[in-house]
Amino acid sequence: MATSDKKNSLACVILAAGQGTRMKSARPKVLLELAGTPMVDHGIDLAVSLGASRIVVVAGHGIEQVEAHLRSKYAGLSGLAVALQEPQLGTGHAVVCALAKLRGHRGDVLVLYGDVPLLERATVRRLLSARRRRKAALAMLTMQLEDAGAYGRVVRGRRSVVEAVVEAADASDDILAIREANAGIYCFDLDFLRKASRRLGRDNAQGEFYLTDTVALAARSGSGVVAVPCDADEAHGVNDRFDLAEVGRVLNERTVRRLMAGGVTITHPESVVVHPDVKVGRDTVIGFGVHLLGRTRIGTGCRIEVGSVIRDCILDRDVWVKPYSVLTRSRVKKGAQVGPFSHLRPGVELGPGAKMGNFVEGKKALLGPGVKANHLSYLGDCEIGEATNVGAGTITCNYDGTHKHRTVLGERVFVGSDTQFVAPVTVGDDVVIGAGTTVMRDVPAQMTVVNPKDQKTWPTKQRERKANRRASGKGKAKR
Ligand code: UD1
């Protein structure tokens, strides 16, 4: 983010001090998650994408939690500050609190709400350029509604010039009948806002400092107000858990549509969950109920089948993820296959053409090109060389109760079913391991290894045969 305070630079104030009582949450409302990120981040990311050089989040309830979140997520964002508003005396008071953090700044101030996350960048661009073009004291987003409910009403005078915003609580019936509502998103000339904010009072139905009173001040100031129309859906605020779900659905639908427009097949669009930062290459097919989360990247021509959940992974092209697989912070290279029912925990890397199949769990496991681990295995803290075949039921015993240890297998190793590797242990290239072996010591290349186990076979006694039959329900029924 640029830090120079040149004339036309943009600052952004995000109002987020409201309590959010209806959420009934232990956390401040703006930290509740939408599309995988706290709500307030949607405003910050929008401001950053518009080139804001200063961003002030106004917080009150749970400010420590808000600050802690911002510190950890936006540590590198130099122009970001948090302003305390305590007590919360209205939107005008909230902006006054923010202005204290914008000393020395000149230019435009965009005012956003922390709980209005559907606002689109193109709409805000229109707002910003409308103010600059008209050199207005402020530009505001307004919307047309059948019933404007609790929204502030936009009062226009002669030649439709905006004269004021009147809050519903203060409005006469005539004013309540106005259908044009204030969306609550503004772009101010900062000099005007500084002066106007000093003139706000609390003589109104709610006893609050109304930011909306700046509209009448601007209308009278000569430089005026410009109203920019916006779609009411974009200004939808989140006030309860139902809003949270609905707004989340809309955000998800936008992301899903963006992917489809880019050439991705999504067989049941309403069933999938895709976070906004996910990228998917064309001709990839996403099946029913798939979740693509975090910063997942998926290449072209992949198939992601029903019920798979992929978080923060990179999948190269032509990868096939079969049903109900769960992949986290892992990398899957070209043409590899995963699942059904595989669990790739963080740090798995599947080489080109490798396979990790039914009920296989991996963690920090590097599987070379063409490695097959198709059935019922645990592969943790290991490195497996090219073209090695891992038999069913193989377990890397990586944990000695205190520390984790590595298993290293060479290339073209044949691992018989039900093998255990007691780590740390290293096995060379071209080794053959018999079924049921517990590999406890290193094995040099080209060796065959088994544990000496003997099989004894003898005739079963008649008494035992009867007992077995009874147990299996095949004995004679008792009268
Ligand atoms: C405000 C507008 C109203 C507009 C509506 C659009 C005022 C006086 N009214 O209504 O014209 O139609 O938004 O949604 O501005 N906040 C603070 N500190 C406070 C009060 C609020 O940070 O002291 C924050 C809230 O967390 C919220 C935003 O400001 O994010 C808007 O507050 P809210 O109470 O929802 O809006 P209203 O005042 O009802």
Ligand code: MG
């Ligand atoms: Mg209010």
